[in-house]
Amino acid sequence: MGKSAQYRAMRIFIYFYTFVFLHPSSACHYHGSIFICQGRDVEQISQEIQKNATEIRIVYTKIMVLTDGAFSGFEELTNIEISENYDLKSIEANVFSNNPQLQEIRIEKANSLEHIDQNAFWNLPMLKYLFIYNTGIHIIPAVSRIQSLEIVFLDIQDNINIKKISKNSFSGMSNECVRLWLVQNDIEEIENHAFNGTNLHELVLSGNQKLKTLPDLVFHGASGPEVLDISKTHISSLPSHGLERIKKLIANHAYNMKKLPPLEKLSDLIEANLTYPSHCCAFENWKKQKSTDLHPFCNKSSFFLKGNSNSFNKRSAQMDYQMSSDLSFEHDDFDYYFCFDVQNVMCFPKPDEFNPCEDIMGYDFLRILMWCISILAIGGNAIVLIILITSKSKFNVPKFLMCNLAFADFCMGIYLLLIASVDIKTKSQYYNYAIEWQTGAGCHAAGFFTVFASELSVYTLTAITLERWHTITYAMQLQRKVRLRHAFIIMISGWTFAFVVALLPIIGISSYMKVSICLPMDIESLPSQAYIIFLLVLNVLAFIAICICYAHIYITVRNPDIVSSHSDTKTAVRMAVLIFTNFLCTAPISFFAISASLKVPLITVSNSKILLVLFYPINSCANPFLYAFFTKAFRKDFYILMSKLGCCKSQALSMRTETSSSILSSRNGHYTPGQKNSSASVYTLVTLNHQN
Numbered sequence: 001m002g003k004s005a006q007y008r009a010m011r012i013f014i015y016f017y018t019f020v021f022l023h024p025s026s027a028c029h030y031h032g033s034i035f036i037c038q039g040r041d042v043e044q045i046s047q048e049i050q051k052n053a054t055e056i057r058i059v060y061t062k063i064m065v066l067t068d069g070a071f072s073g074f075e076e077l078t079n080i081e082i083s084e085n086y087d088l089k090s091i092e093a094n095v096f097s098n099n100p101q102l103q104e105i106r107i108e109k110a111n112s113l114e115h116i117d118q119n120a121f122w123n124l125p126m127l128k129y130l131f132i133y134n135t136g137i138h139i140i141p142a143v144s145r146i147q148s149l150e151i152v153f154l155d156i157q158d159n160i161n162i163k164k165i166s167k168n169s170f171s172g173m174s175n176e177c178v179r180l181w182l183v184q185n186d187i188e189e190i191e192n193h194a195f196n197g198t199n200l201h202e203l204v205l206s207g208n209q210k211l212k213t214l215p216d217l218v219f220h221g222a223s224g225p226e227v228l229d230i231s232k233t234h235i236s237s238l239p240s241h242g243l244e245r246i247k248k249l250i251a252n253h254a255y256n257m258k259k260l261p262p263l264e265k266l267s268d269l270i271e272a273n274l275t276y277p278s279h280c281c282a283f284e285n286w287k288k289q290k291s292t293d294l295h296p297f298c299n300k301s302s303f304f305l306k307g308n309s310n311s312f313n314k315r316s317a318q319m320d321y322q323m324s325s326d327l328s329f330e331h332d333d334f335d336y337y338f339c340f341d342v343q344n345v346m347c348f349p350k351p352d353e354f355n356p357c358e359d360i361m362g363y364d365f366l367r368i369l370m371w372c373i374s375i376l377a378i379g380g381n382a383i384v385l386i387i388l389i390t391s392k393s394k395f396n397v398p399k400f401l402m403c404n405l406a407f408a409d410f411c412m413g414i415y416l417l418l419i420a421s422v423d424i425k426t427k428s429q430y431y432n433y434a435i436e437w438q439t440g441a442g443c444h445a446a447g448f449f450t451v452f453a454s455e456l457s458v459y460t461l462t463a464i465t466l467e468r469w470h471t472i473t474y475a476m477q478l479q480r481k482v483r484l485r486h487a488f489i490i491m492i493s494g495w496t497f498a499f500v501v502a503l504l505p506i507i508g509i510s511s512y513m514k515v516s517i518c519l520p521m522d523i524e525s526l527p528s529q530a531y532i533i534f535l536l537v538l539n540v541l542a543f544i545a546i547c548i549c550y551a552h553i554y555i556t557v558r559n560p561d562i563v564s565s566h567s568d569t570k571t572a573v574r575m576a577v578l579i580f581t582n583f584l585c586t587a588p589i590s591f592f593a594i595s596a597s598l599k600v601p602l603i604t605v606s607n608s609k610i611l612l613v614l615f616y617p618i619n620s621c622a623n624p625f626l627y628a629f630f631t632k633a634f635r636k637d638f639y640i641l642m643s644k645l646g647c648c649k650s651q652a653l654s655m656r657t658e659t660s661s662s663i664l665s666s667r668n669g670h671y672t673p674g675q676k677n678s679s680a681s682v683y684t685l686v687t688l689n690h691q692n
Contacts, residue, residue, distance in 0.1 A: 037061055045070065055079040062087045072097045081106040090115040097122035108133035118142035125149045134158040140165055144172035155181040165190045171197030177224070183207045190214060196221030206231040212256070216240045230254050237261070244268060251275055258435040272347045278434035280347035281357035354605055359430045360423040360516045362606045366613045370420040373617050377413030380624030381406040397467060397487045404491050405460040409620035411453035416617055418446040419517055430516065438513045447512030447520065452502035455535070457619060459494035462542045469549040472556055504531060515605055517612055523597055532597040536590055581626070585618040
C-alpha cells in the first residue's frame, strides 16, 4: 500500500471514529477548534464559524454552493477539507481568501463541482498544499493570486473534464518553488508558456493518456522543472527547450516516446526511469564523452590528467582546503580536478541480454561483410532467376526447383540488405532508433523475409534431393517419373508452409521485436518456445532425410544390378556436395539456436551476430555459383542471352557448337537410353573438380 493510500485509510478511520462515536447526529458542530459539517441533512452552513477555528471540514453534505467569503478572514485557520459533497456545484469568489495561517486545502469527491471562481484563492501566504481530486471542473482553477511564501504542492487528480492547460496557469502561486501533480485529468493540450513565472521543482503529468505533445516553449519563462514525470501518457517527444535543469526524468509506460532529445539538453540529469531499456544505452555512451565537455578547461590538456595523476592526487586535499578558505584561488589545477567529477546517470530499466548497448552490427568487420554478402546474394540469385526463366531450353523439374531455391535465397538477400541499411542509418545512435525499428513494420518485414526464405530454402533443398533420389532409383520406370505438375504441387505446399511459419511471429507466436536483427528469439511463452523448437527440429529432420537419400543414392549407384545413367550418377555426386556444404554452413546456427530455445544459451546476442553474418547467409551466396554459374548448361544459356544483347557472341557460338556435337554423338549411340530420361540433370551443380 502506498503512502497516499495509507493516508486516506487513516483519515477514513478518524472520520468514522469522530462522527459515529463522538457525534452520532448529522449537523454542523465543533470538536475543539475544529468546525465540522457532516451528513446528508446539511444543505447549508447553519451557524457562524468562530474566528479562532483551526480546521474546517465539510463532509458528505448536500451543500450546493460555497458562497462568497465563506471561509475568509480566519487568523488561525490551518486546514480546510471539503470531501464527498456530491451536490456541490460552485465555489464562489473569496471563499479561500485572507487566511494568513492556512496551509492546506482539500477539495475531493465532488463530481458535480464545475465552477471555481477565479478569485476563490486569494492572499494565502502560508499555503503549502492544495488538493483538488475527482471533481467536475473543466479548467485549472486560477491560483495566480495565492502569493504563497512557502513551497506549494498543487495536486490536481482525476478531474476528467480538464482538457487543456492554458499559458500562465500557475504564475504567481508561490514566491518559492512549486510542485505540480496534474495526474489523470484527461489533459489533451498544454499551451506554450503554461508554466511561465514559476520556480518549477516537480511536474507530474502521468496518467493523461490523451496528452500527445509538449510544445517546445512549454517551459519558457519557468525555472525548471527538476523532476518531470510523463508516465502513462502518449507524449512522443520532449520539448526542445527547458530541459536543462531536469535532474530526474520518469517516463514509465510512455510507449510513444521512442526517441530521446539531444543529451546535451539534459545536462543536469542524474536519474532516468524510462520505458525502453535501449534508451539507457544513450547514457552509457554519453558518460564517456561528458568529462571532456563538462568544463572548458577539460579540453586544455590531456597531458596533465594522464601524466601527473600521482602528484595531482597528493595535492587534492590541499586544494579542497584552499577552495573552502579562499574562493578566489588562482590554481588552474582545480579546473582539471573538476574534469574528473563526472556524475553518471542512473538509468532504468537496464539493457538486457537481448538488447545490449551496441549497433545492429556490433563490429565494423561484420558491417562490411554484411553489405558484401547481401549484394552478392541479391545479385547472384537475380541473375539465376533471369537466366532460367528466359532460357529457351525446356523448362523441366530441376529448373523449376532451382528457380524456387534462387527466389528463396533472393529473399534472404533482401533481409540482409534491410538489416545492413538500417545499421548504417542508426550507426552510433541505435538507442534512439531501436524501439521505432524493432516495433515497426520494417523489422517485421525483415523477420518475415528471413524466416520465409530460410524455411523455403530448406524445403526446396529437400525437394531437390528427393527428386534426384526418385529419378535415380526409378531410372528405368518412365511412368514413375516426377512431372512438372507434381513438382508444382509440392512447391505450392512448401510456399504455404514457409508463409505460415513466417507469419506466426507477427500474430503473436514468438516475436520479431525481441532483438535488433529481427529474428524470432522470443521464447517467453510456451507456444513461442514450441514454435522455435519445432522449426529447428524440422530443419534437423530435413538434414537427416537428405543424408538418408544420398546414402541410398550412393548404394544404388554402386549396385551393378540396378541400371542408372552416368549423368544421374554425376548429378548425385554434385548434389551431395551442394547439400552437405549448405547444411554444414547452417550447423552452428542450429546447434546454438536449439540450446537457446531450451533456455540454455551458449553464446550472447552479440556473438550470435557473427554467426548471422558468417554462416547464416552463406547458402544464399553459394547456391547461385554451385547451382548455376559453375555448370556448362547454365553458362550456355547465359552466353546465348548475352549474345542477344550484343555481348559474348563468340562464347555463345562456341556453346551452340559444343551442344550440337553432343546431340550428334547421342544419336550415334554414344549415350545409353537411360540418359535421355535424365537429361534434365544437366542443370545441376558444380562438378567436383569445377572444370566444366
